[in-house]
Amino acid sequence: MPLATTRRTGLVDQVIEQIRATVAAGEWPVGTRLPPEPELAGTLGVGRNTVREAVRALAHAGLLEVRQGDGTYVRATSEISGAIGRLAGTELREVLQVRRLLETEGARLAAGHRTPEELAELERAMAACTEAEGAADLAAFIRADLTFHQLVLRCAHNAVLAELYRGLTEVVHASVATTVAGGRCESHTGLLAAIRSGDAAAAAAEAEDFLDSLLREHGDPSAVTTNVRRVIA
Template sequence: MAQVRREPLADQAAALLLERIRAGEWALGEKLPGETTLAPQLGVGRSTVREAIRRLAGRGVLASRQGAGVFVIALDAPEDWDAVLRKAGIVAVIEARIAIETEAAALAAARRTPSDLRSIRRALADRDVHRSDIDSHVDADTAFHRAVVAASHNAVLLDLFDSFTPRLRAAMIEMLRIRRAFGDDADHDAHAAQVDAIVDRDEGAAAARSRAHLLTLRDALV
């Protein structure tokens, strides 16, 4: 029986349990052995087994049922979101941005508050003064787009955007280095037009301008 040998123990224990589930040791809907059985098999303590089970439950593989035990509810786990983002190419990242930000822009136009507008305008002005250095331009651009997503008042969209940010930053820096041109007046005007649509509560225009801007980025690469 394979045992855990490296840190972090809970991650290793979860990986070994998932490996055994994939191998068919427990069928769909079957109850796992108790912690006192699994712990010596994996070479870890009971608390580590509990944490490993929590991690697999979070990935939709296991479910704890109070008073009944832990059951297999899926025979595999989807790839970790962070790993998916790390592998994603620039075009895939921009297409995902289109899905998130187009809807967020429409919602921002419908729901924005005076405080939201101040944040968006401040971010637009900051973006305007960071046109010469790629890294600072990408950071200012990301802050602008986050301000728009935040104005949607949709916590799920904002969580998606925030989880996306590290890969987004790397992809955008890579893209701008390939293009070698960024931050021109047309680019700034496109962002300003999106702000105008949000100010005017024009949901259709806000969404269309967000989508058009991001499609321009994508089309420059394909």
């Protein structure tokens, strides 16, 4: 989404919102270097001091990172994600415990609220997961698996739950990458079937059982903390 010239009231807040929206839309993925300050100021139609103040606020919130002598980079997909990245909660066991809470309720709600179009998206995500598994393409598999989980939460039609989960994007991605061992597409077939049939109890049970199995397998925090931090970094 292209940046637009801001109105002349609440300039700093408007710049913050535009940068936030651009990052959330995926136009500036994590790791992207923002345009230089003069270029941003010209595009937005504001002074450099306004841009500097907005960037400072977003860096403090954890969305951006200012590297002296290098530039400003996108650090996270949202302020929630940035805050989580600063916590000790990047330990795999803790991430899986939080995922268990959110994904179990998300699956329960998704079974009752998903639309036919959203179900089709879930089916496509599962197909992409299966295809990546068959091709032994680990990177594609991780992307498809993460997309599937995100879609389930979106199908819940609970804006607060979806935003909380979106804020966990980086650590969820890290947990998927850390725990994946061979293909796991078949582990989601029961969940997809329950959502397809509208069985809320079965969907919640499938999600809960899946995360419980990961916790049993990866429950030793001393063995996995470093791995998760390395994936996030």
